Amino acid sequence: xxxxxxxxxxxxxxxDVITTAEPxxxxxxxxxxxxxxxxxxxxxxxxxxxxxxxREISGGSAANTVAGxxxxxxxxxxxxxxxxxxxxxxxxxxxxAAGVGxxxxxxxxxxxxxxxxxxxxxxxxxxxxxxxxxxQELSAADLDAASVxxxxxxxxxxxxxxxxxxxxxxxxxxxxxxANGRKVAFTLSDVFCVEGHxxxxxxxxxxxxxxxxxxxxEVRSLYQTDDLEAAMAEMARHxxxxxxxxxxxxxxxxxxxxxxxxxxxxxARVVDTTGAGDMFxxxxxxxxxxxxxxxxxxxxxxxxxxxxISHYGARPEADLxxxxxxxxx
Amino acid sequence: xxxxxxxxxxxxxxxDVITTAEPxxxxxxxxxxxxxxxxxxxxxxxxxxxxxxxREISGGSAANTVAGxxxxxxxxxxxxxxxxxxxxxxxxxxxxAAGVGxxxxxxxxxxxxxxxxxxxxxxxxxxxxxxxxxxQELSAADLDAASVxxxxxxxxxxxxxxxxxxxxxxxxxxxxxxANGRKVAFTLSDVFCVEGHxxxxxxxxxxxxxxxxxxxxEVRSLYQTDDLEAAMAEMARHxxxxxxxxxxxxxxxxxxxxxxxxxxxxxARVVDTTGAGDMFxxxxxxxxxxxxxxxxxxxxxxxxxxxxISHYGARPEADLxxxxxxxxx
Numbered sequence: 121x122x123x124x125x126x127x128x129x130x131x132x133x134x135x136d137v138i139t140t141a142e143p144x145x146x147x148x149x150x151x152x153x154x155x156x157x158x159x160x161x162x163x164x165x166x167x168x169x170x171x172x173x174x175r176e177i178s179g180g181s182a183a184n185t186v187a188g189x190x191x192x193x194x195x196x197x198x199x200x201x202x203x204x205x206x207x208x209x210x211x212x213x214x215x216x217a218a219g220v221g222x223x224x225x226x227x228x229x230x231x232x233x234x235x236x237x238x239x240x241x242x243x244x245x246x247x248x249x250x251x252x253x254x255x256q257e258l259s260a261a262d263l264d265a266a267s268v269x270x271x272x273x274x275x276x277x278x279x280x281x282x283x284x285x286x287x288x289x290x291x292x293x294x295x296x297x298x299a300n301g302r303k304v305a306f307t308l309s310d311v312f313c314v315e316g317h318x319x320x321x322x323x324x325x326x327x328x329x330x331x332x333x334x335x336x337x338e339v340r341s342l343y344q345t346d347d348l349e350a351a352m353a354e355m356a357r358h359x360x361x362x363x364x365x366x367x368x369x370x371x372x373x374x375x376x377x378x379x380x381x382x383x384x385x386x387x388a389r390v391v392d393t394t395g396a397g398d399m400f401x402x403x404x405x406x407x408x409x410x411x412x413x414x415x416x417x418x419x420x421x422x423x424x425x426x427x428x429i430s431h432y433g434a435r436p437e438a439d440l441x442x443x444x445x446x447x448x449x
Numbered sequence: 450x451x452x453x454x455x456x457x458x459x460x461x462x463x464x465d466v467i468t469t470a471e472p473x474x475x476x477x478x479x480x481x482x483x484x485x486x487x488x489x490x491x492x493x494x495x496x497x498x499x500x501x502x503x504r505e506i507s508g509g510s511a512a513n514t515v516a517g518x519x520x521x522x523x524x525x526x527x528x529x530x531x532x533x534x535x536x537x538x539x540x541x542x543x544x545x546a547a548g549v550g551x552x553x554x555x556x557x558x559x560x561x562x563x564x565x566x567x568x569x570x571x572x573x574x575x576x577x578x579x580x581x582x583x584x585q586e587l588s589a590a591d592l593d594a595a596s597v598x599x600x601x602x603x604x605x606x607x608x609x610x611x612x613x614x615x616x617x618x619x620x621x622x623x624x625x626x627x628a629n630g631r632k633v634a635f636t637l638s639d640v641f642c643v644e645g646h647x648x649x650x651x652x653x654x655x656x657x658x659x660x661x662x663x664x665x666x667e668v669r670s671l672y673q674t675d676d677l678e679a680a681m682a683e684m685a686r687h688x689x690x691x692x693x694x695x696x697x698x699x700x701x702x703x704x705x706x707x708x709x710x711x712x713x714x715x716x717a718r719v720v721d722t723t724g725a726g727d728m729f730x731x732x733x734x735x736x737x738x739x740x741x742x743x744x745x746x747x748x749x750x751x752x753x754x755x756x757x758i759s760h761y762g763a764r765p766e767a768d769l770x771x772x773x774x775x776x777x778x
Contacts, residue, residue, distance in 0.1 A: 133467075140766075172546045172547075173507065173516075173542075173543040173546045173764060174539070175505070175543075175762065178502065187502075205534075206534055206535040206562075210503070213502075213503070214503060215502075217501045217503075218502050232535070376486050
């Protein structure tokens with residue numbers, strides 16, 4: 121008997137390597153500040169050698185999200201591939217220690233565990249350079265259909281739509297979830313992902329997604345318009361619930377013709393914005409699992425996001441449950 | 450021609466794995482809060498499995514110290530052994546990126562890179578559980594005598610006196626330094642080290658050490674007395690310069706019959722005391738290299754220590770040079 125969970129996520133299993141630098145470090149290398157891009161093993165070596173001292177903290181977008189769900193008391197599981205190496209052991213330890221179920225077998229050989237080389241500039245902005253490594257070796261064979269069927273929400277990250285084998289795994293998972301009457305949630309992840317897979321993402325939205333997360337730029341890019349209102353209207357035509365995150369301005373939730381706007385949470389000092397969107401989605405879904413109303417789901421998302429950007433690393437450090445209780449009861 | 454450096458340190462090459470927990474986590478396992486203890490590979494596995502999510506940040510006592518020297522503009526080098534694995538690459542990257550020369554070859558096989566499992570309690574106190582791994586494989590053959598001869602100060606950590614091969618390497622280094630008219634500095638490291646090697650440490654102090662660092666408990670333990678004044682007087686009879694650190698109360702410097710007391714630096718919030726003593730020693734020696742007077746050397750040590758305890762991890766994050774300039778000019 122597979123235990124019921126609130127959220128099962130499929131995503132990249134990454135360890136973040138976080139350093140700080142001035143924007144010139146990025147400009148000199150032609151790296152767009154604030155972006156996410158994929159890099160190969162050689163560039164990963166070269167860039168790492170040029171980077172300052174680092175902190176290694178487990179990351180991965182959807183993995184961060186389910187760590188957030190768990191921190192808020194929801195039950196969650198993660199599917200993603202690490203290698204059988206030290207960073208893989210770090211990832212597996214950290215996600216299990218966060219209270220997330222994680223049983224995907226590590227790859228026995230092949231690429232090392234994936235990592236994300238993150239440069240944080242003094243404004244708190246993060247620029248991510250991702251070497252996927254073993255992440256790409258996830259395949260449909262790694263999916264346990266019973267676990268997918270036992271999760272209220274299947275959560276998928278757009279980042280993982282890029283490599284073909286994991287994409288097949290996500291397609292299979294969507295079919296299992298829908299066949300079992302479960303909800304499917306999807307995050308657009310990054311403008312880079314939307315640009316690379318616009319047709320797929322639109323098709324997903326039109327036929328298969330109950331809950332869609334994206335920030336303003338991603339939503340505009342999805343519908344190739346500068347008009348955010350027009351893009352949101354189009355998104356709302358398809359997703360049961362569309363959630364548009366707006367950084368410090370909070371979020372907009374669109375559902376069945378209703379529109380809820382919630383303000384952002386004040387943050388004393390933005391240290392590192394890595395994981396803000398991930399933690400928003402985690403907070404939102406954990407609040408849904410508690411049966412909160414949609415505006416409060418967005419508020420919980422904003423509270424969780426505010427916590428994670430107040431320190432280095434994309435996993436929560438403070439007691440999120442207590443933070444939410446203090447603000448929303 | 451070997452370049453002259455201010456400080457060459459020999460120490461454990463460790464990556465810290467930092468987690469937070471309530472004191473009960475330690476009490477339940479019979480681990481003395483605030484201590485350092487050595488653990489084997491099996492206990493390292495068991496304890497890690499029980500620990501919460503971690504942050505991996507390069508550490509190692511003497512390595513932290515020379516990272517502090519470099520952050521303050523001094524030239525420094527480190528000798529210590531990692532394995533040829535991912536954590537070893539992390540350690541090597543981080544210390545070089547900090548501006549410290551590091552050329553010790555990684556061990557080709559044998560134990561993995563050493564790590565220190567650190568539990569930080571809500572009061573900021575750190576409890577360290579060290580698996581030495583490859584650190585123990587350092588031997589006298591790894592020492593480059595020319596590099597030792599080219600360093601103004603040879604800095605040794607008491608922690609590394611425990612395993613026999615590195616101890617031999619340190620003894621050889623002391624002989625080289627003294628034959629070349631260089632200074633030898635030594636840190637008592639921990640009461641556990643003093644208790645295990647009291648006779649050796651006293652002998653070192655009586656014959657070979659120019660600059661001795663220790664905290665109040667270590668100095669008392671060295672002379673097996675509860676009377677700090679008596680212990681300090683005994684220490685001052687031997688070391689050219691004896692420096693006693695006193696946490697938030699600052700430090701006492703004894704030199705040729707003179708006694709200088711400097712106050713501690715105020716810290717808004719003590720997050721993680723790991724590395725406080727290491728960074729004090731780094732600040733002290735960097736200030737010596739600049740020709741500052743001894744009381745100011747201790748002040749610089751306190752400023753550097755205050756920075757490192759205000760965040761997780763034992764390596765400096767803020768601009769130490771700017772902090773010192775703002776306070777001392």
